[in-house]
Amino acid sequence: MADTKRRIAVDAMGGDHGPSVVVPGAVAGAQEQHIDLTLVGIPADIEAALKGVDRKDVDIAIVEATETIGMDEHPAQAVRRKRKNSINLAIQEVAEGRAAGMVSAGNSGAVMAAALMLVGRIPGIERPAIATYVPTAKARSLILDLGAVTDPKPSNMVQFARMGQVYAERVLELSHPTVGLLSNGEEPTKGNQLVQQVYPMLAAAEDINFIGNVEGKDVAMGAVDIVVTDGFTGNVLLKTAEGVITMLTDTLRREFTATLPRKLAALVLRPAFRSMRTSLDYSVIGGAPLLGVNGVVIISHGRSNALAIANAVGVAVRSDDHDLAGGIRERISLTPATPPATPDAPVAASSV
Amino acid sequence: MADTKRRIAVDAMGGDHGPSVVVPGAVAGAQEQHIDLTLVGIPADIEAALKGVDRKDVDIAIVEATETIGMDEHPAQAVRRKRKNSINLAIQEVAEGRAAGMVSAGNSGAVMAAALMLVGRIPGIERPAIATYVPTAKARSLILDLGAVTDPKPSNMVQFARMGQVYAERVLELSHPTVGLLSNGEEPTKGNQLVQQVYPMLAAAEDINFIGNVEGKDVAMGAVDIVVTDGFTGNVLLKTAEGVITMLTDTLRREFTATLPRKLAALVLRPAFRSMRTSLDYSVIGGAPLLGVNGVVIISHGRSNALAIANAVGVAVRSDDHDLAGGIRERISLTPATPPATPDAPVAASSV
Numbered sequence: 001m002a003d004t005k006r007r008i009a010v011d012a013m014g015g016d017h018g019p020s021v022v023v024p025g026a027v028a029g030a031q032e033q034h035i036d037l038t039l040v041g042i043p044a045d046i047e048a049a050l051k052g053v054d055r056k057d058v059d060i061a062i063v064e065a066t067e068t069i070g071m072d073e074h075p076a077q078a079v080r081r082k083r084k085n086s087i088n089l090a091i092q093e094v095a096e097g098r099a100a101g102m103v104s105a106g107n108s109g110a111v112m113a114a115a116l117m118l119v120g121r122i123p124g125i126e127r128p129a130i131a132t133y134v135p136t137a138k139a140r141s142l143i144l145d146l147g148a149v150t151d152p153k154p155s156n157m158v159q160f161a162r163m164g165q166v167y168a169e170r171v172l173e174l175s176h177p178t179v180g181l182l183s184n185g186e187e188p189t190k191g192n193q194l195v196q197q198v199y200p201m202l203a204a205a206e207d208i209n210f211i212g213n214v215e216g217k218d219v220a221m222g223a224v225d226i227v228v229t230d231g232f233t234g235n236v237l238l239k240t241a242e243g244v245i246t247m248l249t250d251t252l253r254r255e256f257t258a259t260l261p262r263k264l265a266a267l268v269l270r271p272a273f274r275s276m277r278t279s280l281d282y283s284v285i286g287g288a289p290l291l292g293v294n295g296v297v298i299i300s301h302g303r304s305n306a307l308a309i310a311n312a313v314g315v316a317v318r319s320d321d322h323d324l325a326g327g328i329r330e331r332i333s334l335t336p337a338t339p340p341a342t343p344d345a346p347v348a349a350s351s352v
Numbered sequence: 353m354a355d356t357k358r359r360i361a362v363d364a365m366g367g368d369h370g371p372s373v374v375v376p377g378a379v380a381g382a383q384e385q386h387i388d389l390t391l392v393g394i395p396a397d398i399e400a401a402l403k404g405v406d407r408k409d410v411d412i413a414i415v416e417a418t419e420t421i422g423m424d425e426h427p428a429q430a431v432r433r434k435r436k437n438s439i440n441l442a443i444q445e446v447a448e449g450r451a452a453g454m455v456s457a458g459n460s461g462a463v464m465a466a467a468l469m470l471v472g473r474i475p476g477i478e479r480p481a482i483a484t485y486v487p488t489a490k491a492r493s494l495i496l497d498l499g500a501v502t503d504p505k506p507s508n509m510v511q512f513a514r515m516g517q518v519y520a521e522r523v524l525e526l527s528h529p530t531v532g533l534l535s536n537g538e539e540p541t542k543g544n545q546l547v548q549q550v551y552p553m554l555a556a557a558e559d560i561n562f563i564g565n566v567e568g569k570d571v572a573m574g575a576v577d578i579v580v581t582d583g584f585t586g587n588v589l590l591k592t593a594e595g596v597i598t599m600l601t602d603t604l605r606r607e608f609t610a611t612l613p614r615k616l617a618a619l620v621l622r623p624a625f626r627s628m629r630t631s632l633d634y635s636v637i638g639g640a641p642l643l644g645v646n647g648v649v650i651i652s653h654g655r656s657n658a659l660a661i662a663n664a665v666g667v668a669v670r671s672d673d674h675d676l677a678g679g680i681r682e683r684i685s686l687t688p689a690t691p692p693a694t695p696d697a698p699v700a701a702s703s704v
Binding site for chain 2: 071216242243250264265
C-alpha cells in the first residue's frame, strides 16, 4: 500500500440500497486500504448513513450532488441533463486529480457515459469495456465486455483482448495470459457473424496469445485466462452463472434441512459450504473496472452489499497501484491500428 | 403409450462415443417407450454394439449408412455430398413415413440441414429452432433457440415465441405460458439491437403472453415459462449453466471428502445430492426437438451417455404423441405474417 494517503471517490447514491449500504461499505473499504474517502451525494443522506459508523483513520470529504440518476434512465441523456448528479461529480473528482479513482453501483450506462464525457477515452481505444474476473474450477478468468458495448464492431473486440491482457498481466499477475473467444462451439467455423469476423483477426494478432473459441462450459472450467465477448453475451453469461449458483445453493440448503440427520450432517459440512460460497460470491470481487478510459472507474453491481462496495474500493486501489490506464495506453500505442474487417470476408451467411 | 407399435429411427453413429453408447441407450429407450427401433449406421458397428444388449420386446431394423458426418464438417456441404450418411438416412425414415421420429447426437448443424432438405419447413416458418427445457428454481423453463439460428432476424424470434408456446402447452401442459426475451437488463430499453427490435414486436403480438425482458439470473430462477433468444446466446447460456453446475458439484465433492468427519456427514447427505444432481442432469432431459420442421427430429448432446439417448427416444415419442409439428402448423396458420421491422424503428445506436 502507498505511504501517502490516496483518496477514492464513491458515488454514495448508487445501487439498489443507496447510502445506507454504500457509505458503511466505502468506509470499511477505505480502512482496509488505508486511503481517504470522498463521498459524493446528498449530504443529509450521507450524514445519516455515517451515523454510528466507525470512521477511524479515514478522512472523509463530502461532495454535494443535487441530483441522482435512476437505474432506468437513459444514460447518455441523464448525464448530460443532470450535470450535478452523483455519478458525474464522482468522476469529476478523478478527472480533476482530487481522487485516484471512483466507484459507483449506480446506472452502469450512466457511469460509462459520464466517464467518456469527463475523463475520456485512451487514444486509440474505440470503445471501453467492462471487465471482471470470475472464479473458475482452476483459478480465475477475466471476462470482457460485460455490457459496455452490446453491439461491438470486430475491431472493438480485438481491443478488448488487448485491454484484458494488460489487466491479467498487471492485476492477476499472469505472464502471457491466454485469450479465448466466446462462441457456440470450439471449431473455428462456429459462431455468429460477429465471432466469425473476430476469430481470424485475433488469430492474426501476433501480440495476442489466442487459443481459439471457448464455450460457456469452458469458461467455468477455467480453460482460458481471458474470455473475449460482446457486452450483451458477456452480461448474459455472468448473470446466468450467478443465477445457477443461487439456485444450487438454495436447493442444497432446502435439501440439507429436510430431516434432523441431514441437519446434523450439514452442520459438519458448514465450513466446506462457507468456503465454497465465499469463493463464488460476486461481492468478494466487488467491482469491475471500465477499461479504456483515462482514469480508474469501477462499476459495482446494483445489488452490491456493503462487503461488495468495500471490495470495489479495493479494486479501485489496485487498478491505480498497477496503473491499468497507463498500461493500456502503452499497449495500444504499440499495436498497429486494427485493419477493418474485409467487407467481402467469407462469413457464413447461415449457421447451417 | 400407443397400442400399435411405433418406430423411432436413431442415428447410431452420432455423438462423441458412437454406437457403443448410442445403441444400448436407444434399445433401453425403446423398451421404456414400448416402441420399435430403426438403427441407422454402419451395420458391423451396430451389430457389435448390440452384442450382449437385452433387446427383449423391441424389433430392431438396421438401415445401412455408408458414410458418417464428423462434428467439425461443414453441415450443409456434408449433407449434400454424403447422401448415404447416417443422419440423412435416419431423417429419410421419417420423411418416408417408416419412422415416427428420429434422434441424433451427431453434428447438430447437419441434422438441421438434413431436416430442412428431407422433411422441410412447416409453411410460414422462416427458420426452425432448437428448444429444450431446463430445470429452474421453480419448475422448468423452455429455452429457444439453442443454436439453429445464430443470427436470426427479429421476425424469426417472434416465431420462436409461438413455437415455444405450442411446446409448452402440449408437452409441458402449461396454459397461457409466459414468454420472456433474454436481455442484459429488465428495462425495455436494454438489449442489443436485435433484442430492441424484437421487444416491440413481441409486445404487440396479442397471441403471445409476453412479460418483457429477462436476465440470465431470471432464467435459473424460473421467472418465465419460455425464454426467447438467438441461437448464439441461447447456446452460451445453456453451456454456461452446465459448466457452473459441473464446477460446483466437483468443488463440493472435493470439499466433502477432505476429512473423515466430512466424509461421514456427506454419506448422510448422499440422497439429497443425488436428487439434486438428477434434477440438474442434462441427460435426464436427453434431447431437444428441432421445432418448425415437418416431422419429429430430436437433437441430442454430443456428449450424450446411454441414459441421455434413452431419454431422447422418450422426447421423440412425446413429440409425436402431442403432434408438435401439427400444433405449430396450426398456430402459424392462425397468425398473420409478421410485419418486417420498420427500417427507421427507433433502435438506440449505442448501448450508452
